[in-house]
Amino acid sequence: LPLTEDELYELLGEAAARLGAAGVAVHWPRELARTLSAAAVVRSPAPGSATDGTPFFDSEQLLRFNWQLALDGDPLTEREMDALAESHRPVVRLRDQWVVVDPDLVRKARKRELGLLGPVDALAVALTGTAEVDGETVEAVPEGALAALRDRLTEGPAVLARPTGLDATLRDYQLRGLAWLDLMTSLGLGGCLADDMGLGKTVTVIALHLHRAEHRGRTAPTLVVCPASLLGNWQREITRFAPGVPVRRFHGQERDLDTGPGGFVLTTYGTMRTSAEDLAAREWDMVVADEAQHVKNPFSATARALRTIPAPARVALTGTPVENNLSELWSLLDWTTPGLLGPLKSFRARHARAVENNEHVENEEAVERLSRLVRPFLLRRKKSDPGIVPELPPKTESDHPVPLTREQASLYEAVVRETMAQIETAEGIARRGLIMKLLTSLKQICNHPAQYLKEDGARLTARSGKLALLDELLGTILAEDGSVLVFTQYVSMARLISAHLTFRAIPSQLLHGATPVPERDRMVDRFQSGEVPVFILSLKAAGTGLNLTRAGHVVHYDRWWNPAVEDQATDRAYRIGQTQPVQVHRLIAEGTVEDRIAEMLLAKRALADAVLG
Incomplete structure (x- = not known):
């Protein structure tokens, strides 16, 4: 049969499949x-x-x-x-x-x-x-x-030798981190070093500064922007690991930008925000943002100020590149490599929504596409990775569900009933404010009625399921001569725990945001020397920058809104230098909003692992 071209085209398409199904074989010229x-x-x-x-x-x-x-x-x-x-x-x-x-x-x-x-x-x-x-x-x-x-980006760099001016031995993974940062900064692409806390991000950046000076002839200084609590740590580590390299603070009364060639200038996020114009007028070889989650909101004044400081190389350091959602990752990488992920609106439309929606059919494909784009610009190593820190002992994490006491349950129900009635008639910003107030009230009732009722000096025993469990845990830990960190997000709750332990004659100390820096240092020394076995800490003030390896136990008395902040707090104890197994205890009030927060934290952890893993 002679075929028309249309028939030929049909035969090449679905007709061949239908003929095949009917047992008719079709042979084509080779x-x-x-x-x-x-x-x-x-x-x-x-x-x-x-x-x-x-x-x-x-x-x-x-x-x-x-x-x-x-x-x-x-x-x-x-x-x-x-x-x-x-x-x-x-x-x-x-x-x-x-x-x-x-x-x-x-x-x-x-x-x-x-x-x-x-x-x-x-x-x-x-x-x-x-x-x-x-x-x-x-x-x-x-x-x-x-x-x-x-x-070049996907194959990764060859490992570099330790810079001659560095007075430290770098582990293999730190040498790989140095080589990766050198590759990214030499291409003008910037990068985010997202290693877990305690894996030595600071010493890796000091080595990068020395390598750029030694091998790339860089003479302009490096600007480090960090939280105020880490200024001293940076200064000590530069003096220790890079002796002879000039280091100046640009903070408080010490606003000195005269570094000499090739030095470091250290400043805080607050000072950088108010002095961005002065800092932008200077020539920098590299700008480093430590604890870079401080600029995760791209619309904040701090993030906008940081973007105005020009530098041929930008490095973000954070153990928590994704705390709540993928817009935070966009903010970090859009600072280190401007434009890489496109405008925030299109990034959310193309990548973030599909990835964050776990039920989405295309979820896996979207995760893989975003990972391919992000992976070269973000280096993440976790303590659990094989071969990273084999000398770290094991870490065990346990959730402890605790029942509410009768007093807690009746308070909880009354507050829900009363506030929900107000929420039903409110709208807009007032409604959102009531919802936030309700969540806070419920979390405080779960902690202890005295915290919600703002009672000072009241009887504390036998009123809170959590406090009763804390007593049990401390009894076991102290009987074994152990030391423990107790974290709470509320300073008022920390004070109640402190008063309760004093009443029970258990030696403890309390650190919060208002504790002066010299007293912080003395507290750390007392704890590390075994003088005080129980250290009560407010989560935000003590979640970073402290080395508390004496502790074999970490108790999270209440849950923060994202797991990354909790992990950073745990890493005060679980870090290089720790020789004993670390047990993490999370206290969760059963049948309350805390159950839902625990579910949300699991979902957030899964999101971060999917994209960064």
Whole structure:
């Protein structure tokens, strides 16, 4: 039978499958090729640039973004694509063989040009291997310098030697971190070192500063922005690990920017915010944001001020790159590598919503696409990773459900009933305020009625399920001659626990935000020397910057809104230098809002692990 071209095309499509199902085999001439394919290709106009040490984003040139058709994987020439574009038949003669042509491919051959891409967009396309074209996600392929840059980023760097000026021995994973930071900063791409607390991010950055001075001839100073509580720690570690390198504080009365060549200037987030203009007027080789979760809100005055300080290299340090949602990750990486993830609105639409919605059909695909884009710019190592810190002892985490006492239960019900009646008639900001007030009240009732009722000096025993369990835990821990950290987010609750332990003649000490720095240091020494076995700490004031390895137990008396902050608090005890197993106890009031908070924290932890793992 002679076939018309339309019949031939139908036979190549679904008709062959239906014939096959009916037991009719279809044989085709061997020379009939059906392997014509199309990919969106990104080409850089200039050779080199990405791999010769020139910062990639310094290039002002736009990259061409076109459809490229290929036969059996071999790209067609422009002339061959022209011939294809002009054909109006389903079978075309190409390279001495007959080729079956999908009408969709003919359209792509006719309208080859997809536009121009800026360097940032082009890099995002290269890393994910996909692009959005007319609302559809298509395969995208980088070529030339862009492909070389992608390979450098995904293959990772060769390990560097320890800089000669560094008075410290770096572990293998710290040397790898140094090499990675050097690669990213030398390409002008910046990076976020997101290692767990206690894995030595500070010493890695000091080594990077020395390496850039020694091997890249950098002479401008490095600016470190950190919380006020960590200024002393940075100064001590620079003096200890890089003796002879000038270090100045730009804070309080000591606002000194005269570092001399190649030194460090240390400042706080608060001072940086008010003095951004002075800092922006100076030349910096590198800007480092420590505990960078402080700028996770891109619209805050602190985050906006940090963006105004220019530097050829930007490094964010944080053990918690995702605390609540993926917008925080966008904020960090948009500072280290501006534009990488696109505008926040489109990032949320393209990546975050699909990833954060666990029931979404495309969830796994979205997670993988975002991971490919983010992974090269974020280095994360956890204490649980094999071979990271084999000398760390095991850590056990336990949730302890506790019942409410009769007094707690009746207070809880009364507050829910009363506040819900007010919420039903309120709207807008007033309604949201009432909901926040309700949550806070319920959490305080779960802790102890005396905290909610603001009772001072009242009887505390036999009124709270949590306090009764804490007594039990402390009895066991102290009988074994152990030491324990007790964290609570409320200073008022910390004071009640302190008063209760004093009443029971158990030696303890209390640290909160108003504790002066010299007294903090004395408290740490007393605890570490075994003088005081129970250390009560407010979560926000003591969740970072303290080394409390004497503790074999950590108690979270109440739950914070995200697991990353709790983990950082636990890491006061579970860090390098710890020799005993660490047990983490989380107290949760059964059948209350605390059960729901525990579920939410599990979901947040899963979100962070999915994208960063």
